[in-house]
Amino acid sequence: MAEEILKVENLARHFTLGKKQVLKAVDGVSFSIKRGETLGLVGESGCGKSTLGRTVIGLYPPTAGKITFDGIDVGGKKTSAQRDELSRRMQMIFQDPYTSLNPRMKVLDIIAEGIDNHHLAANRAERTRMVVELLRSVGLDEEHANRYPHEFSGGQRQRVGIARALSVNPDFIIADEPISALDVSIQAQVVNLLKSLQKKRNLTYLFIAHDLSMVKYISDRIGVMYLGNLVELADSDELFAHPLHPYTQALLSAIPLPDPRAERGRSRIVLEGSVSSPINLPDCCRFCSRCQSKGKECEKGIPPLVEVRPGHFVACCHVV
Template sequence: MSQEKLLEITNLKQHFKTGRHSVVKAVDGLTFDIYKGETFGLVGESGCGKSTTGRTIIRLYDATDGQVLFDGEDVHGKKSRSELKKFNREMQMIFQDPYASLNPRMKVEDIIAEGMDIHNLVNNDEERKNRVHKLLETVGLNREHANRYPHEFSGGQRQRIGIARALAVDPSFIIADEPISALDVSIQAQVVNLLKQLQKEHELTYLFIAHDLSMVKYISDRIGVMYFGKMVELASAEDLYKHPMHPYTQSLLSAIPLPDPDYERSRERFTYDPNDHDTSEEPEFREVRPGHWVLCTTKEFDHYKKEHGTSVKN
């Protein structure tokens, strides 16, 4: 992983009106960077805003406020058709539901080649077919699958088709929005290992969105934890697991089961209560130690510094 920023997100907000006077703050002031070549894991419970964050980054939603810079360029700024086309090629998405994300009326060859056709990446039908066959083999399928329809495949195979479709335009950044949550446990590891392999082969950068912290730790370099539209903690995967600071992160980690029945019977789960927080001031995202950020008040910040060692400037 390099230290060159590919994505810079500053105070990103995505608010939805649900009535005349009601607003849902799905994403409420996120600030973080993603470096070239890394996998940034984004975790949190259902409804916390993590999928909305991904969809806003890729412009499926227009941001309510804030800035998203991709390779130094403003994603949500005014763009010409050619600029949008270039951006759409560089950034792709793998969706959560492998059943709903593929057009049932299209053959696999046409599904995968759709991006190639839009971006004029092939010169003739033969080249188009050969590239589709190569992509199918890259994701662990075979060329005979090109003439079939989505309903003829299992969930894991469909997700591999979705991955091939994302790779078809040679992107540099892929948002994987809970790509394994709809799959059997036995298939999940296969898909994650495939994503790791493709990252090395194609020099990809990932935003990996999920709620399974154990799987996110396995694939991610750094992890951001979201709670009700805000990021409450951000650190390297290893540091987050060894030294979770925010009570919500601690509650997520305590919910991960371990393959030890005796230990599981006796251990206590940690339940997060947001009312237990210091309410004397509005919490800010602060760097407690190098690379480890926590949403906290000044009082909580001083406590975290004392408890977790080396501090940095506020």
Template sequence: MENRNKLLEVKNLKQHFNIGRGRVVKAVDGLSFDIYEGEVLGLVGESGCGKSTTGRSIIGLYDATDGEVLFKGENVHAKKSRKEKLKFNRAMQMIFQDPYASLNPRMTVGDIIAEGIDIHGLAKSKEERDNRVYDLLETVGLTKEHASRYPHEFSGGQRQRIGIARALAVEPDFIIADEPISALDVSIQAQVVNLMKQLQRDRSLTYLFIAHDLSMVKYISDRIGVMYQGHLVELCDADRLYENPVHAYTKSLLSAIPLPDPEHERTRKRIVYDRPTGGAVGKSSEDSSIPALREIEPGHYVSMTDAELEAYQAQLV
């Protein structure tokens, strides 16, 4: 992985919100990770852990409180000219969680998909514009006849396909998928994820795939980062995370995954995470007594103190 080019670098990202009366919510509090060209990084954790806020901060929907987000070496949150903003917006797109709320009900599907094409001047004529829309609809499993319809005429799964087509319309390099399947029926979720996998292979896309369903994230991701209370507590290859979960919170999440095996479900024991009563859970710090992401094996990072790292290494001897 280290030999591949870094497409995105997140460095000590903080996103704090002032909720009044001197109170501050630290939705993201010191997050650091890289995403390499052509990979899918899954980001998982319970509701409220800061996953979606991370995605929105990366794409610039929120101004970061602190830290840096570098996309192709350029700071996302630095002041940009209109031309620079257009270039960035074309290279990075987002698929939103709610396919019902993310599509303008007053626009036809064709106009929704073509909006980016129009803004970036990617079609020289109406005919070329329409043909691009038709091709995109077919790419996501719909037909050109759907272009003249309105969002309310489609199911949730179809609307999410429209959202994917809209993101693809400007030929981006990087797509943030913010819980793109959580609002869909289980039977439709696999279809959408399979479509995204196919598009990722065919178009050499890079994804940040945000979700709370660990089983689905494993299916699509090359690496997985586990978030808890605004921090990363574990980061490694998807298969390795399942084979050797180390952080107690990761073990808790994995223990909650149901399997289609009645005998397993009868005997399955849920691991309850013993939440820390105070202090940080994953900050980068030179203080060895504060948990920080530490590399326990090549490419496998876990939030722990120096003492916890020594104890873990002693178990391997």
């Protein structure tokens, strides 16, 4: 069994909205990721998956709970050496390749920013050589180094974003919806790139997305989030074959398959209503307002994440 590279325990991230309103974006989430593994994180907009990713990498301080990355407490007090180590070993790829690259910087400088900060290149020539190597590894050319972001297409920009993340030789990459803004034929290119880089560099991914079929393809394990809680966590094949939480079941049945024959024979669980507001949530199962198998026990507090089968965790009162 590979060692755990990241451990998240009871993590919470709340935002105060003035007065007495609290937005509980992430509320008590625990999981761990092993070295070389890809954990997919899915859920609808507003379920806290992006906030979780940003808290894990240290962009937001956690309200409660603990994040441990290879022995370092991400949310706690760190020495400057530890801070340096974290910012080198954990990197992030953002959703929107149009706004996450500085329009006034050349691609060369965008990618080299991390190299400069961590003094990874001895001189200018080496810096350029490193950037060119990175560009090639993400499928771009040397000549692209001197261009500005607006000269690239969406898929190419996302490649620049990936090259920037790789520039400091990280172990762990958080990809926050890296393919949502891209066209279908380009999505496959980027996903293949991420997968081959993972093999070559032994990377660990936290892959956040809402497109379940892509997540299944890239992830070893998948976590499903609903309103700040992790409701189900399992191996990706297991999750798709035997979804246990009513929300996961509805989510899986709601994806339209690109296969007309299968679509005709399918019965769909259509959820009523929409996700309730994450502000001032009641202290009960977060899904109970939309759940079809809701009972009295659901109002007795947030159900804990329980291992019902080896490696398959569910947070639901009805699944034991």
